[in-house]
Amino acid sequence: MVFADLFFIYLFIPLCLLCYFLAKSINAKNAVLLIFSLIFYAWGEPVWVVMLIGYAYLNYKCGLLIGRSRNKPAAKHALLLAVIVDLGVLGVFKYSGFFVENLNALLHISIPVPQIRLPIGISFYTFQTLSYTIDCYRNKVKVQKSYSRFLLYVSMFPQLVAGPIVRYSTIAAEINHRSVSQADFAAGLTRMIRGIGKKVIIANSMSTIVTGCFGAADQGYPGVKTVSALGAFLGATAVALQYYFDFSGYSDIAIGLGRIFGFHFDENFDYPYICKSITDFWRRWHISLSSWFRDYVYIPLGGNRRGLKRQCINIMIVWALTGFWHGASWNFMLWGVYFGVLLLIEKLFLLKRLEKLPFWVGHIYALFLVIIGWGIFHFDDLGALGKFFGALFCLNGNPFSSEITRNILSGNIFLLIAAVLFSFPIVPAIRKKMIKTEKGYYLANSLTIVLNVAILIISSLMLVNNTNNPFLYFRF
Amino acid sequence: MPDNNKKPQPGPNTQIFNAMNEDCVEMLDRHHAEEVKAAQAKKRRRAQAVPQRPVNTQRPVVRPANEQQPAERPANAQQPAERPANAQRPAERPANAQRPAERPANAQRPAERPANPQRPAQRPANAERPAQRRADAQRTVQRKSRPEAAVQRSARRAEDAQKRTDNAGAAVRPRRKKKQPKYKRYQRVFNLINIAACLLLLFGIGLRLLIGKRASGFLQSENRNLAEFPTFSLSSYFSGDYTSDITYYYTDTIPNREGLRNLANKFTDHFGLHKDDVEIIGSPVQADKGSVESSKADEGNAVTVYTGGREETTTSAAVTTGSGAAAVSESAVSSDAAVSQTETQPAETEPVQTKKRTEIPDEGEVVNQAVIVSGKGTPEVRAMPMFGGIYDVGRQYAGVLNDYKAMVGDKVNVYNMSVPLSSAFYCPKNLAANYSDQHDCIINIANSLDKVINIDVFPTLQEHSDEYIFFRTDHHWEPLGAYYAAQEFCKTASVPFVELKDMEECTKENFTGSMYGYSNYLEDLKTWPDTFYYYKPKNEYTIQYYDETFTNPDTSREQTLFYSWADGVNTYSTILGGDLDIAEIKTDVHNGRTLVVIKNSYGNALIPFFVGSFEKVYVVDFRYVEITMQDFFQRVGATDVLFGMAMSSCYTPGHIDAIREIMQ
Structure with a gap:
C-alpha cells in the first residue's frame, strides 16, 4: 500500500x-x-x-x-x-x-x-x-x-x-x-495532509517535467540525447525538487501519522536546499539516514579520533555505503562517492574559506553541486548520465534552449516558482510573523484549516487521475 | 509549515514531559525544525549542567511578579473557575526546559501586549524565562469559549500532571503570570475546527466511497472496461495481484471519475502559461534525423506489377520522392540507434455490441507517448501523436517485407504503404524539428525494399492537407485521407478506382477520439469534436467475417462493412467494426485480382475504396491473426498483398516481430 x-x-x-x-x-x-x-x-x-x-x-x-x-x-x-x-x-x-x-x-x-x-x-x-x-x-x-x-x-x-x-x-x-492531545491530533493531521500535498501536487508534477525533459526511464531516457542545455538544467532542477518533495512529503505523512497516534518521530528533512555547503546539506537531508551512518559506521570506525588520514578513509567508506544503500547500482555508488569527495574537500579546507565569503556564494555553490548530484542519482544508465552532462555543459552540440524546453518551462512556471519557494522555510517564517498580531493570528489559523481542506481535496482529485505513482524511496 | 515535534526524551523526566506535552503543546506555535533542534540541544545542556533545583531556587526572584497576578485576576471576570488548577501547571515547567527557546514569538508577545515601554526592564533574567513562558502557556489554556467538558478535562489533566510533578519531586509554587494575548486562547477552537474539517473529509468521502454506488462497464474515453472487484484465489493473493487489484478497483470505479479528473486538470492548467495555444504532453521521442540516403531512392528499383496475363512495368513510388529529397539532407544530427520506440496505436477492442468488450493486450499501447496540442482554445484545436523513428528499425521492417516478397514469388505483388501520422502535416513548424521527419522515414523504408512496391502517400496527402484528411481528436485518419492514399495505390496496382462522387457519403457527428485520453483529457477536444465522414461503395459486394484462425465464420456479428453502432471514441470502428476478425469481401469486380491487406487500424479506412477495385479483398490485422500468411495467401489465392499501416507500426520493433512471426 x-x-x-x-x-x-x-x-x-x-x-x-x-x-x-x-x-x-x-x-x-x-x-x-x-x-x-x-x-x-x-x-x-x-x-x-x-x-x-x-x-x-x-x-x-x-x-x-x-x-x-x-x-x-x-x-x-x-x-x-x-x-x-x-x-x-x-x-x-x-x-x-x-x-x-x-x-x-x-x-x-x-x-x-x-x-x-x-x-x-x-x-x-x-x-x-x-x-x-x-x-x-x-x-x-x-x-x-x-x-x-x-x-x-x-x-x-x-x-x-x-x-x-x-x-x-x-x-x-x-x-x-x-497519549494524544487535541493539539497533537490537529498538528498530526495538518502534517499528514501537507505531506500528501507535497507528494501528489508537487512531486508528481515535477516528475512529468523530468520526463518531459529527459524521457521515461523505462525507455532509456530518449530525450537526454536531444535536450537543450537549458532543458538539462531545468530537468535536473525538477529532479532535485521532485526528490525533495517526494521524500520529505513521505516523511511528513509518517511524522504526522505518528503524531496522531501519539508518537513523536524525529525530523527527517530540514529545508535542505537552504544549505550553505555540502556539509550543511547533509545535515538537513534525510537526517535519520546520515545520523544512522554516523552513529553506527563512522564513529565505530574511529570517526575523527584516529588522525586525519584515517578520518578521510572513514568518510569515504561511509559515503560509498550511503550511496550504495540507495540501490544496488553503480550510479548510486558514484553518487555516494561524489558527495564523499565533496565533503572531504570541505572538511580539509573549503569550509573555512566558504565561511569567510558572503552566504550566497556558499549557497549557490552548494545548490549547483547538489543539483549535479541529483543528475548522477537520477540516471541509472551511465551512458545516459554522460549525455546528460554533455547537454548540461553544451558539449553535445545541442542548442542552448529549444522550443520544447521553453514550452515545458512556461507551461509549469508557476508550479516551479511555488516549489522553489516551498523548499525554503518561507511558510513558517510568514506564519511566525502573522501570528504576532491578533488579526494575523486569526488569519493564519483559518488559513491552516482552509489549506488543509483544499490540499486534501486537490490531492484527491489528482489522485483520481493517477492510478500508479509509487514513492521514489520505495525502491531503496 | 512543518510542525515541530516536542519530543520527550527518555529519562527520569519523561513522565513529566508527557504530561506537559498534553497541555502545552497545543498552544505552542509551530516552529521551524531548526529551533527545535536548538531547543533540544539547549535542553540537553541544561539537563546536564543545571539540575532542576537551581532553576527552582531562582523562583523567589520571580515571585513578586507572580504575586501581582492574583490581583489581575478579578478583573478578568470571565476567567474560568478552574484557573487555580491550571495555574499550578506551569510549576512543572522547569523540567521542560526545552520549551523556552522554541517560543520566541510567544515570549515576546506578552511583554508587547500591555504596550509597556519598559519591556526590556521587565524582562526577567534568563533563568526566569521558563516561568514566564509557563505563564504564557497557561493563559492560552484558559479560554472563555471553551466548552464545559473540555474545561473539566483540562482541569483534571492539570491535576494529574500536578500529581506527577509532585511525584517527581518538583516544587509546586504559584507562578508569575506573563500576559499572553487574549486571542491566543482560541487556539483550541481552531484546532477543533481543523480536526473536524479534516476528519469530516476523511470519513465523509471514505464512507461515500465505501457504500456508494460504483461505476462499472465500458469507459468510452479510455476505450477500456473499468476494473472489476477481483475474485479471491490463493495464487492471486500470494502473487500480490489480489490486493493490488482491490486498490486499483477502488480508484478506478469512483463514480464520475472523468468529471473529477477534469476538475483536477482545471487546477493543473494553472501551473503555468501556455503560449501559442500549443501544449506538449508526454516525454520526448527518440528519433533519427536527416541521414537518409535519398540517392538510393533515385536509383529507382523498378518493380513489375503482375496483373495476370499481361505485365506492366511501373516504378516504385520511392522514385517519385525527389521533392522530399531536398528536405532529407537538411539537418544532420548524428544519432546512435537505440531500442526504444514510440507507438501511437491504442489497444483496440473487440466490437461486440454489448456494453462490455474483451480487451486485447497490444504491445503498441501508448506508453509515454508525446502528444502536441495546437490551437488550444479554438475550434481548430488539434491533438497530434508525435512520431520518432529509428532508421535501423525501419530497415528491419523493410527486411521483413522483402522476406514476404521472396516467399510469395514474382506472381504475387507486395506493396508497402506506410501512412504518416497527422503530426507530419499539422505540427507547428518550430516544434517539428524535435521529432522525426516522417517523409524521411518512409524513404528510409523504401530504400531498403527489394522488389516490394512502395506506395509513398506522403506527397499526395501533403497536397490535400488543407482538406479534412485527419481527425483533430483521434489518432487515425479520416476516410477522405484514406481515399487519396487508396487512389495512389490503385493507380500503381493498375486496377480500376471508383471516384468519391460515385460513392454514398455518410456522416457521424460529435466524434471525440482517442487523443482526448492521450492529451490527458483536454476539454477543448470535447468542446470541438470531429465529424466522421465515410463513404459507402455502391457496387454489389458481400462480406464475411472469420475468426483469427480463418476456420470458422464469426456468426456472432452482423455481416456488414459498416457498423452504425460504433460511436464515441470508437467511431472509427464504423468501418469493419474493429480489428479482431479476418474479413472476406467478394465484389462484383471480375478482374481476377485478390487483395490481402495486412494492416493495423489505419488500414481499415482504406478497405471501402477497394471494393470497386478488386474481385476479393481480405483484411488481416497482423496483431491478432493466428494463421500463417503463407498458408493464408495460398488458400485465398492472393494476387496482391498490401501492407497498409501507420508509420508508427513500421517503426515499432514489437509490431515488426509480429509481422515476421505470422509469415510462415
Whole structure:
C-alpha cells in the first residue's frame, strides 16, 4: 500500500483511526496499530510479511539475550548473530543480483543471476533493528521484553516502508505509554495532509517535467540525447525538487501519522536546499539516514579520533555505503562517492574559506553541486548520465534552449516558482510573523484549516487521475 | 509549515514531559525544525549542567511578579473557575526546559501586549524565562469559549500532571503570570475546527466511497472496461495481484471519475502559461534525423506489377520522392540507434455490441507517448501523436517485407504503404524539428525494399492537407485521407478506382477520439469534436467475417462493412467494426485480382475504396491473426498483398516481430 493513494487515505486511515481511538488501553491501542501495520505490509508483500515477522522475532530474541548476559561473551555472540542476520537479509534481497551480475561480467562466467524482488521497506527496517540491537549492546536502550511491542516498533506502518529510520530510543517510552492531545491530533493531521500535498501536487508534477525533459526511464531516457542545455538544467532542477518533495512529503505523512497516534518521530528533512555547503546539506537531508551512518559506521570506525588520514578513509567508506544503500547500482555508488569527495574537500579546507565569503556564494555553490548530484542519482544508465552532462555543459552540440524546453518551462512556471519557494522555510517564517498580531493570528489559523481542506481535496482529485505513482524511496 | 515535534526524551523526566506535552503543546506555535533542534540541544545542556533545583531556587526572584497576578485576576471576570488548577501547571515547567527557546514569538508577545515601554526592564533574567513562558502557556489554556467538558478535562489533566510533578519531586509554587494575548486562547477552537474539517473529509468521502454506488462497464474515453472487484484465489493473493487489484478497483470505479479528473486538470492548467495555444504532453521521442540516403531512392528499383496475363512495368513510388529529397539532407544530427520506440496505436477492442468488450493486450499501447496540442482554445484545436523513428528499425521492417516478397514469388505483388501520422502535416513548424521527419522515414523504408512496391502517400496527402484528411481528436485518419492514399495505390496496382462522387457519403457527428485520453483529457477536444465522414461503395459486394484462425465464420456479428453502432471514441470502428476478425469481401469486380491487406487500424479506412477495385479483398490485422500468411495467401489465392499501416507500426520493433512471426 502506498500513502498517496485514495484507498489508503479514505479507507485505511479512517478505519485505523476509528479502531485506534475506540481502543482504550495502551495494549489495545498497540494491538490495533500492530494489526493495521501488518495488514498494511501484507497488502504489498503478502509473502514477505511472514519474513518480517520472523525477522523481528530473531532480533527480539537477540535483544533479550543481550539484555540477559550483559558483559558476557554471550551478549557479543547475540549481537554478532543479529548483525549478520540483518546485513545478510539486506545483502541477499538487495545486492545479490548486483554482485552476481558484476562478478559474471568481471570473470566472464555465468552464474545464474538470482531474480529476487526487493521486499518493500527492507532497507529501512533492517537499519531500525540494527540500531536496536547495537543500542541494546551499548546499553543505551532498555531491552524490549514484549515481542508484540517490538514487532510494532519494527512494523509500524507510518515509517515502515520509506522511513524515516526511527531509532528504538526515540519511541521506547511512547510504545509503553503515550497519549494524544487535541493539539497533537490537529498538528498530526495538518502534517499528514501537507505531506500528501507535497507528494501528489508537487512531486508528481515535477516528475512529468523530468520526463518531459529527459524521457521515461523505462525507455532509456530518449530525450537526454536531444535536450537543450537549458532543458538539462531545468530537468535536473525538477529532479532535485521532485526528490525533495517526494521524500520529505513521505516523511511528513509518517511524522504526522505518528503524531496522531501519539508518537513523536524525529525530523527527517530540514529545508535542505537552504544549505550553505555540502556539509550543511547533509545535515538537513534525510537526517535519520546520515545520523544512522554516523552513529553506527563512522564513529565505530574511529570517526575523527584516529588522525586525519584515517578520518578521510572513514568518510569515504561511509559515503560509498550511503550511496550504495540507495540501490544496488553503480550510479548510486558514484553518487555516494561524489558527495564523499565533496565533503572531504570541505572538511580539509573549503569550509573555512566558504565561511569567510558572503552566504550566497556558499549557497549557490552548494545548490549547483547538489543539483549535479541529483543528475548522477537520477540516471541509472551511465551512458545516459554522460549525455546528460554533455547537454548540461553544451558539449553535445545541442542548442542552448529549444522550443520544447521553453514550452515545458512556461507551461509549469508557476508550479516551479511555488516549489522553489516551498523548499525554503518561507511558510513558517510568514506564519511566525502573522501570528504576532491578533488579526494575523486569526488569519493564519483559518488559513491552516482552509489549506488543509483544499490540499486534501486537490490531492484527491489528482489522485483520481493517477492510478500508479509509487514513492521514489520505495525502491531503496 | 512543518510542525515541530516536542519530543520527550527518555529519562527520569519523561513522565513529566508527557504530561506537559498534553497541555502545552497545543498552544505552542509551530516552529521551524531548526529551533527545535536548538531547543533540544539547549535542553540537553541544561539537563546536564543545571539540575532542576537551581532553576527552582531562582523562583523567589520571580515571585513578586507572580504575586501581582492574583490581583489581575478579578478583573478578568470571565476567567474560568478552574484557573487555580491550571495555574499550578506551569510549576512543572522547569523540567521542560526545552520549551523556552522554541517560543520566541510567544515570549515576546506578552511583554508587547500591555504596550509597556519598559519591556526590556521587565524582562526577567534568563533563568526566569521558563516561568514566564509557563505563564504564557497557561493563559492560552484558559479560554472563555471553551466548552464545559473540555474545561473539566483540562482541569483534571492539570491535576494529574500536578500529581506527577509532585511525584517527581518538583516544587509546586504559584507562578508569575506573563500576559499572553487574549486571542491566543482560541487556539483550541481552531484546532477543533481543523480536526473536524479534516476528519469530516476523511470519513465523509471514505464512507461515500465505501457504500456508494460504483461505476462499472465500458469507459468510452479510455476505450477500456473499468476494473472489476477481483475474485479471491490463493495464487492471486500470494502473487500480490489480489490486493493490488482491490486498490486499483477502488480508484478506478469512483463514480464520475472523468468529471473529477477534469476538475483536477482545471487546477493543473494553472501551473503555468501556455503560449501559442500549443501544449506538449508526454516525454520526448527518440528519433533519427536527416541521414537518409535519398540517392538510393533515385536509383529507382523498378518493380513489375503482375496483373495476370499481361505485365506492366511501373516504378516504385520511392522514385517519385525527389521533392522530399531536398528536405532529407537538411539537418544532420548524428544519432546512435537505440531500442526504444514510440507507438501511437491504442489497444483496440473487440466490437461486440454489448456494453462490455474483451480487451486485447497490444504491445503498441501508448506508453509515454508525446502528444502536441495546437490551437488550444479554438475550434481548430488539434491533438497530434508525435512520431520518432529509428532508421535501423525501419530497415528491419523493410527486411521483413522483402522476406514476404521472396516467399510469395514474382506472381504475387507486395506493396508497402506506410501512412504518416497527422503530426507530419499539422505540427507547428518550430516544434517539428524535435521529432522525426516522417517523409524521411518512409524513404528510409523504401530504400531498403527489394522488389516490394512502395506506395509513398506522403506527397499526395501533403497536397490535400488543407482538406479534412485527419481527425483533430483521434489518432487515425479520416476516410477522405484514406481515399487519396487508396487512389495512389490503385493507380500503381493498375486496377480500376471508383471516384468519391460515385460513392454514398455518410456522416457521424460529435466524434471525440482517442487523443482526448492521450492529451490527458483536454476539454477543448470535447468542446470541438470531429465529424466522421465515410463513404459507402455502391457496387454489389458481400462480406464475411472469420475468426483469427480463418476456420470458422464469426456468426456472432452482423455481416456488414459498416457498423452504425460504433460511436464515441470508437467511431472509427464504423468501418469493419474493429480489428479482431479476418474479413472476406467478394465484389462484383471480375478482374481476377485478390487483395490481402495486412494492416493495423489505419488500414481499415482504406478497405471501402477497394471494393470497386478488386474481385476479393481480405483484411488481416497482423496483431491478432493466428494463421500463417503463407498458408493464408495460398488458400485465398492472393494476387496482391498490401501492407497498409501507420508509420508508427513500421517503426515499432514489437509490431515488426509480429509481422515476421505470422509469415510462415
